[in-house]
Every structure is written in structure tokens, then in C-alpha cells.
Amino acid sequence: MMKRASLTPDRIAIETDQEKLTFAQLNERSMELASKLSSQNIRKGDSVSVFMKNSLEMVLLLFSLKHLGAITVLHNLRLTPMELAFQTKNSMSKLLVTDIERVDSLMESEFAKESNIISMDELLQGEATPFPMVKEFQLDSVDTIMYTSGTTGNPKGVKQTYGNHFWSASGSALNLGLYEKDAWLAAVPLFHISGLSILMRSVIYGMRVILHEKFNAQKVNEDIKNKGVTIVSVVSTMLQQLLEDLGEGMYPATFRCMLAGGGPIPLPMLKECEKRGIPVFQTYGMTETCSQIVTLSPEAALLKIGSAGKALFSSQIKIVVDGDCKEAHAGEAGEILVKGPNVTPGYFHDEEATKRAFNDGWLHTGDIGYLDEDGFLYVLDRRSDLIISGGENVYPAEIEAVLMSHPSVKDAGVGAMEDDRWGQVPVAYVVLRGQDVSESEIIDFASQRLAKYKVPKKIVKVIELPRNASNKLVRRRLVEYLPKSDLARGHVHED
Template sequence: MNLAALGEENVRTWGEYVSLHFEGREFTNREQQRAANRAANALARLGVGPGDRVVVMLPNCPEVLQAYAAILKLGAVVVPVIFLLSPEEVCHILADAGAKVAITSPELQDKLGSFPGATVLVGGAGPGARAWDELVAREADTRAIVDRADDDVAVILYTSGTTGRPKGVALSHDNLAANARAAASLYELDRREWALMVLPLSHSYGLTVMNAGHVLGTRGVLLRWFNPGLVLETIQRFRVQSMSAVPTMLVYLLHAPDAGRFDTSSMRLWGSGAAPLPVEIVEPFERKFGGRILEGYGLTEAAPVVAAHRLSGVRKLGSVGQPIPGVAVAILDDDDRALPAGEVGEVGVRGRNVMRGYYGLPEETARALRNGWLHTGDMGKLDADGFLYIVERKKDLIIRGGFNIYPREVEEVLYAHPKVAEAAVVGVRDPLMGEDVLAFVALRPGAAATEDELIGFCQARLAKYKCPKQVRFVDALPKNPVGKILRKELRALAT
């Protein structure tokens, strides 16, 4: 099967209806399919065919949805890229994926560097690039979907790896379709009412919300990016009933100025995922805005949803719910044996949603996929009712506002500074972002540097959200007898 079939099935199942609203414009599901067909025909003229990788780096807009569908219709592979990444990170992804075409905007084109493939720009023109509007305008609005095997790769999502370089998570057509259908089966709201789409469509969470919407025949108001005031205004205007978010967004909304003047009484469901939800915000948030916050759990390698709460079911605060249909979860010991309820171990996941592997990284894949389980690296426990609790995220991983930051990636940049002798990065609790980045730095003998200097050095080389918020200078980093940095001691110093 081809994941693009979900969009065409949507039209056949539900008929033509207004499925999308974006910045004053409305689109029917059939119009979106026709636009995707024109885009597919245009990309085919650029030589895109089955298996080719196409990067899409844009903020949320209808063209993102059209581009994804177009690429998939051709049997090619979608490579979504978060537009917040630095040029160095973007260039690595382009090269690692072997991208044939990059679709972006004039404002972001410089991040492509000396990309040798074809560049297509949405919303304007640029040097050496083709304009999206001109390419698609002259194409026919029909296109047959190229058939693909269930396990053929449909999407490669890049996530920071332990090597400090982004690594591609290869997800198949069946991975994503199965996860979308399973997530959709939990939906208990009126499909004719509006849902708010504010998650980045370049994020695995946003992708699944989009795919589940095809299955359900729902209607979405799409925002270019998150803005608390605009979110509340949109909820009031469209009588929105549901929104999926990361916890940081919910914190921003809770503390938004004049939030009380907006009518959010239509809201029934606030989905929360991609990072741990601070339990302490749930009661004041629901009292202020109405509806229920339901937390779930997932990871890109699981396409991504693993566990969730049901709106009509029991909610256990602190839990991320129960495994969704078709997904098995076990708590594993160091020998991959399942532990009984209440005991803490590594969360293992099994099901059709589990990735094909890390693109071009067989050794990394073998480490993650062992003995029939996806090893998440997250520590958790199951209770007697099968509810999953994440006790500790990946030991060194920092999750800032729903975005994953691996310390080594930041540390390697700090080590590149000529005045730095040693560096280590840890996460510190932040009431707004969930976690933020704290760097411990030991300078070279006789060297002098300021906090602003090192933060600025990082900002020139990394996405801003990955950069340290604070830098603490120390004489030396704590180490064990074999020279390994003791992060546990650094975390203790950070509190």
C-alpha cells in the first residue's frame, strides 16, 4: 500500500467537504488532492521517482500537506526538516539522505548551502530555484498513485543521535498508516467540528495528527506556528473542540496575558505528548479553559504513538495512558525479560508501528531493535491496569518544549571553541519549557571567556532551541576513575 492512499480514501469515504482553513482561506479535501496531483506531476518532471528522497523544510502551510502527498504519490520518500535547524544541520541532512529535491521558502533557502539538487521555493523566487506556484500551475490535476510495498520507506524523520549528528528514522508506509488508524480509533469527538492544528507538520506528532485526520474525515484549522493569543482567538472564532500540543504550549496558554477574555468553552480535548506533562498545571489549566488534558507517549521510532488516554476512559495523572490498539509494551530488564507490574525497567515496544531502522546506520539499528523489541531508552513501569508511567526519559536526553536535545551534540560545539578545555551539558527543570540547557565549562589554562560569548558561539552553529540558556564555569568536570564525566554529580550541582 501507499500512505498517500489515506488522502484519496478520505474523499471516497466522506465525500467533498471543507477540510482545512488556513489564514483566511478554505480548502476542501478534493481541492487538496487535486493540488497534490499537480505537485506530483511537477516533481515528476524534475525527475523524482520511486525511492528518491525529497526534503520539505517549511513552516506549517497548505503546501506542506500538498508536497507530502505529492512525494508519496510518486513512490518517493518524504524527508521533513524543522525549519529552526542551523544551516550546518540542514546540510548534513541533505547529504545524509541523498536528497534529490528540496522544497523550502525564499527566507530559508540560504540554509541549503551548496545543495546540488533541484530547489523549489514556496511563496517567492530565489537564485537558481524554481517557484512552486509556477511549477504546479501548468500541470494536470490527476495522478495515479505508485503502488509500494508495505515495508517500503515512506518518510525519513531526522532526530539527534548519540553521535551528535542527526540520524534518520526510516518509517514505512505501513508503520505510519497503522499508527494513524490506531490513533484514529481512540477519537470520540464529532468529526464535523473543528480541530486546531498547531504542531509542526515536520514533527512526527504533527504528521500522525494529519494522517489520523484523513482516516477520521475531520476538519482542521492550521496555524503557521504556535502563538498563544492566536490559538485562543482561533478556538473562540471556530468553536474548536480539540487540539494536540506539547506541554510547553499548554504552559504558555495558561500564563498568556488576557487569556480569560477568550471563550474556550467549546474545547473538550487537549492532547499532550512529545515531552513529560507537568502534573501541577492540569487542574488550573482545565479550570481556566475547560476540556480535559490527556497525556500520551510516543517516539519517532514508533511512528510515533505508543500509549494514550481515552476521553471517555479513566485518566491517571502522571501516567501516559495505555498502549494503543496493535501496540505491545513491556518493561524489560537488562536481559530483555519482561518485568512484572510496578517494577521499573526499559520501555520496550512491539507492533506494526516500529520503524524499519535508522537510515544508513545498521549498527545503530541493531542496538535499538533487539529480541523482537524496540528499545526506547526510556525507563518506565506498568501498573496492574496496564497504564504506562515514564519514570525517567533517556538518561542524558534533554526535552525542551517538545524538541529533543542530545548533550553530546551541544558539547561538541563547545569543544570547538578555542578557549574551552572541557564541557558537559545537562538538563535543568524549567517551568515554561519543561527543561532547559545548562552547560558546565572548564576553560583552558590562562583563558578567559564569558557566558554570552559561549552562548553566541553555539547559536552560530546550532538551532537556537538547542543552545545553552546558562553556562557555569568550573575548574574541572567531575569524573570517575577511568575519566568518564559524572553527569549525575553535575545534575546535583545544577539544582
């Protein structure tokens, strides 16, 4: 931040409905906040948890932690206190900073007994203490940690280094291009890598960011038309809502990129975007790759329907089959492996998970796909059984573990059901121990232990679950147990 403020001090860095800050102002105010964090005894190498909504204050906090050399741990706002407690303990966070409206609920939970919690308002009003500002960063030093739910066991803290962020921004710029008047609209959460990576690009590029607290299609469209927005990051459900709100309207010629992640864009939506002159860049990436690592350009979107594109500059992908990691032929499906300077060095305080994930420098994504004869990637299955609900990753094993902790549930399996609004939602199939228990009781039990987007939207009681000869759950067969009335139509669920 200090370097960027020196290079382009008067250029607008961040803009909200209430305020605009230049890079010089952003640097100055984040320095002031760093001095107040110092009074909380935060030092270089300490972990600090951030549990906040998108806001200018959150942006200031993120950069103030870099001035101190602290590690930023970002948490999904949908986490329950129980989930949050695990992540803060695992990351060894010395302090959790949150919005004023969340303090009371956190303080009333069991989470508060072992946590040091402070609201952003209280922090801003606190005393300032001189601190040794970090002026140089090692590229292999950990900057941020984001938790991703494992397909088995507890969530894992993905380490993201300064080098990961730098190379991610560089690879994106070499692919998308970089223009003096670029402005990136961020309506995705900053606690996700898709949102955080926009802020990192802002400082590295010297680019203006228009920050929204949350996604609202009408507001995003208004800003694209009126504030010189050139790039927006979306998932398919967001793009669909933008098109619906746009109606017969068109975007200005200055808008040059709709960066779409979270799964392939449906063909009808792609054709509608082409008709309206909206350039859609489809991507494939994950927390472990510090955002996109494969991107499909608009000119290839209709020629390579369903493809995520090619690996960005400095990154590599390959498809392997069999246990010996034999490289697949063109068109042959296998596991997607990725490699590059934007790929995480591993998981925080989890050497076993790190060893399992890497092979000779290649990260095993767990996703299944293939490369065609032209080298374009097609993703067939997101982490095999992964459910993508409104752009959020939902792992069945995590939900199953919670359900089986219910005293009346003997066995549980979780699969996806198509949904008109969210794309997919989780559905649970349970085997009871004998005594009956209502669907609402099970859902309420899960709601107390899981983020809202992970809670099953339907409970189907079954006599047994489909398992193979090794007694492993065959999740792809769970849909056979779903009532035909639910298969025939999608469902719209409340937020």
C-alpha cells in the first residue's frame, strides 16, 4: 500500500456510496488504524480474524494488518459461532474484529468464552500506539488465511502468501489486459478469494474499486452505467439477475469484462450476453489458487461451450488418471492438477492435509475434468460431490457429520437438488434409529451447527442408503430417493 500511495497518491483507490479515498488517503487511514491495532498488542506474525461485511472499514482493516505484518484470517459471515470457534482456534487468532451489530450475538455465544472480540467501532475509538511498520514483504510469507470445508473432517485453513496474491494479479492482468481507466466493481464478499483478489489487484494495478456491501442487481447495473465500471466479478446466478434487471437495456461500450466463476455459464445465458454485447470471461479457480487459474475468453465462449478456458500465464494444469498420476490423453477424464506461483504452499498447521494435496509441486484439486485437443479445460465435477449453491461451496460430508451427531439419526447422506434461485441446494437423506423425529426438528438441529447455506432444504427419510461393496456411500444414487414431485421442478427458497 505504501508503494502504491507513493506511485499514484491522488488516484481514486476505493469508492462507496458514502465516500471516496485516494491511495494516499487509504494508506494514511490504514496506518492510523494499524496504530490502534498495535494498542491491542497485535504484532508481526500474529493472526487476526476478520468477521465483517463489505465496507470501507473492512478495507482499512485489511491493509492496516499488512502494515503490522499480521496474518489476516477471513471468515464467512454465514458461519455459526461453533464453526467460527473452530477456525479462530485453529488459526491461533489473537483478536477477532467484527461489525458492531454482530458483537452482541457473538458475546452471548459459547464462542466468546475463549475469544478476544472487539467491534470495529470500538477499535476506531481506541488509543493509538506507535508501531514498527513493515516496509518489506517476503513473497513466501503468509498474508491471509481462508478456510475451505474439506470433503472429510474439519475445514482447512488455506495459506495465501504475498507472492500468491502478486502472481494471481499478474496472471489476471496478462490475460484480461490492464487499462488506465479500469474500475472493478466488487459486489462479492471480501471474505471470499473472489472479493479479496479484487482489492489486491487494486493496489498492484493502481485501479479504482467500487465496493458494494452486498449484491443487488439493480444497484450493480446502475453503477455499470453511471460510474465507469469496466469489470465485474459474478457467479452465474448473479449474471442471471443482472440480465433480468437490465431488461432491453445495454451496457456502455466502456464495460469490457464480466468475469464469471462458480461453474459454467448456461448456453442460453451466453447467447443472451452475446446478443447484448456483454463480454463474459468464464473462469475456474479456488481458494487454493488465489482466485482464477484458468479463464475462457469471450471470443472462444461459444466455440468452446462448457469450457473454463486455458491456464493463465505462469500457471499450469494437467489431467491425470489412475493412482500413479499418469497424464491423460486429450478428451480423457481425470483429476485436475494445477501448478504455479499463485497456488497455496499448503494448509495452516495441517502438514498431513498438505502432503495429501501435493505431488511433485502439483496441487490435486479433487475436481474431475478433461482437456480437449486444443488444450481447453472442461470441468465435469466440482470436487466430485461438491454442491454449488448460489456460488457457495457446500460439502456433503460436513453436513453428514453434523446430522449423524443427532441422537435419532443412524445414517445420513447429502446430495444436491436443482433449485431455480440458487442453482443447487443440499438435500439430506437420513436413516433413523427407530424413534421418529420430524423434518423440522432435524433442520433446526442442523441450523444451530451449520451456516445457513449449508443447512439441508429438505429431509428425506429412508430405510437404507445406497452403498457399494466397500460400504462407501454412493452419493450419485441419492437422487433416486428424492420424491418425483421435487425432481420435476426447482424450488425458490428464502434468503
